[in-house]
Amino acid sequence: MNILDAVDGPVIAGYEAIHSELDLGFLGLDLQMPKVIEGQRLLGFDAEPDVFLVPLLAFDANGNRIGYGGGYYDTTLAYYRQKKHITAIGVAYEEQLWFEDLPCEDHDQKLDYIITPKRLRKFTT
Numbered sequence: 728m729n730i731l732d733a734v735d736g737p738v739i740a741g742y743e744a745i746h747s748e749l750d751l752g753f754l755g756l757d758l759q760m761p762k763v764i765e766g767q768r769l770l771g772f773d774a775e776p777d778v779f780l781v782p783l784l785a786f787d788a789n790g791n792r793i794g795y796g797g798g799y800y801d802t803t804l805a806y807y808r809q810k811k812h813i814t815a816i817g818v819a820y821e822e823q824l825w826f827e828d829l830p831c832e833d834h835d836q837k838l839d840y841i842i843t844p845k846r847l848r849k850f851t852t
Contacts, residue, residue, distance in 0.1 A: 739756055739757070739758050739778045739779075740758065740759045740760075740761060740772055740776035740778065740779045740780060741756070741759065741760060741761075741780045742760070742761060742780060742781075745782075748782050748818075749818050749820060749844070751780060751818065754780075759772040759776055760772075761799075761803075763799065768797065768798045768799050769799070769806060770799055775807075775810075776807070776813065777812075777814065778814045779804060779807070779813060779814070779815045780816050780818050781794075781800050781804075781815055781816065781817045781818065782794065782795075782817075782818060783817050783818075783819055785819075785823050785824075785825045785829060786817050786823060786824060786829070786841050787824070787825045787826075787829045788826075789828060789829075789837070789850065790837040790838045790839070790841070790851075791829040791831050791835065791838075792817050792829070793825075798834070800836070801834050802834075814840070815837075815838045815840075816841070816842055817838040817840070817841040817842070818841075818842055818843075819842075819843055820844065821843045821844070821845045823843075837850060839851045
């Protein structure tokens with residue numbers, strides 16, 4: 728399955744890879760890059776995204792993720808999900824799959840998909 732098959736809208740939010748994250752350049756997409764909104768745990772964009780490509784440290788078989796602990800993506804996904812339908816796609820290596828359920832809190836936002844270099848996982852119905 729092509730990642731573009733999972734995309735519901737034309738505006739896609741990306742991220743700049745840090746550490747050993749998967750670089751999004753291989754997708755060949757025009758991405759909106761996030762900017763931290765001062766004094767908030769919310770990411771801003773020049774255009775309102777329909778699809779969010781989300782970095783992560785680990786994910787589980789239920790669409791849960793562990794990020795970097797700042798809560799920026801959970802806050803941003805919750806904000807946009809209140810406004811409209813969005814799609815959240817985690818980008819990871821297959822080796823980042825956690826074989827047990829990850830711990831989750833009420834504010835944690837589930838992903839709709841995970842894409843790895845090997846496959847696309849769908850978590851929504």
